[in-house]
Amino acid sequence: MKKLLILLFCAGIAGTVSAQKEVSAKTIFDMIDQGKEINYDGVTITGTLDLTELSNKKRIKKNKDYEEFKSIVEVPLTFKNCVFKDDFIAYKNSENQKRGNSGFSISFGGDNETHTTDFAKSVVFENCTFEGLTEFKYSDFADKASFGKTKFEKEANFKYANFKRESNFANCTFDEYANFKYSNFKFDADFYTVAFRKYADFKYANFNERVTFKGSSFNENADFxxxxxxxxxxxxxxxxxxxxDMKYSNGKKYIN
Structure with missing residues (x-):
């Protein structure tokens, strides 16, 4: 009987440890909303993490047919060796919802609303996997943004994103559309040894300082x-x- 109790106790501990490795998106959202720094290593995040609905959300534009709202993540985010099972949302638009293009199950009050999210502190996603969509369109990254060794299994949308400090995408894998169209990189940008398996869109991208794609591979169109x-x-x-396609691109480019 004593041995049995010990085995059951150990099994209970193992079950608790296993359970702790799965965290709900709501738990993370609530922590961010309460101003708590995020630091996770080796966990699986379940559910859609929608950062456009923080309590500090403000309407920044309004006219007869259009409204725009902005949320701000005010704490550092650090995720290492994590898996995001569902979508990571820092941008959404009601027109996308109506057309069914995004997969969001979100209700909007107005006819045409855009919701975006800025990041006031550092953002680190190291050796993570995004199994759902990643929507960072129009996001401002005020501090460093690191996605090193991260895998994007679905579309990665960084269109119009503004990287105000160093950005790191080294050793990333983009399985689907990698959208960096109109993105702005104010400081060094690292795309070293990246695997772009589908269309890589850097059209109109602005690289203010050094950028490297050394050792990277583009399986389909590489649009610069x-x-x-x-x-x-x-x-x-x-x-x-x-x-x-480097047509109409400007500046110094070293291609070997």
Whole structure:
């Protein structure tokens, strides 16, 4: 009987540890909303994490047919070796919902509303996996943004994103559309040894300082049309399997 109780006790501990490795998106949302710093390692996040609905959300634009709302994440976010089972939302638009393009199950009050999220502190996603959509369209990253070794299994939307400090996407994998169109990188940007398996869109992207794509591979179209390389763009040992479009791009680019 004593041995049985010990075994049951150990099994209970193991079950608790296992349970602790799964965290709900709501738990993380509530912590962010309460101003608590986020630091997770080796957990699975379940449910859609929608950061456009924080309690500090403010309406920043309004006219007859359109409203725009902004939320701000005011604490550092650190996720290492984590898996996001569902969507990570820092942008949504009611027109997308009506057309059914986004997969969001979110209700909107107005006819045309846009909700975006800015990040006031550092954002770190190291060796993570996003199994759902990642929506960072129009997001401002005031501090460093690091996505090193992260895998994006569905569309990664960084269109119009503004990286005000260093940004790191080294060793990332983009399984679907990687959208960096009109994105702005104020400081160094690192795309070293990235695997772009589908369309990689850097059209109109603005690289104010050094950017490197050294050792990266583009399986489909690599679009850098109209991109600005104000310091230098390093494409040494970069593989373009379906060609690259640098038409109308400006600045120094090193391609080997």
């Amino acid at each position: 049309k109209y991109a600005e390389f104000k310091d230098s763009g390093n494409f040494d040992n970069t593989r373009f399997r379906s060609g690259v």
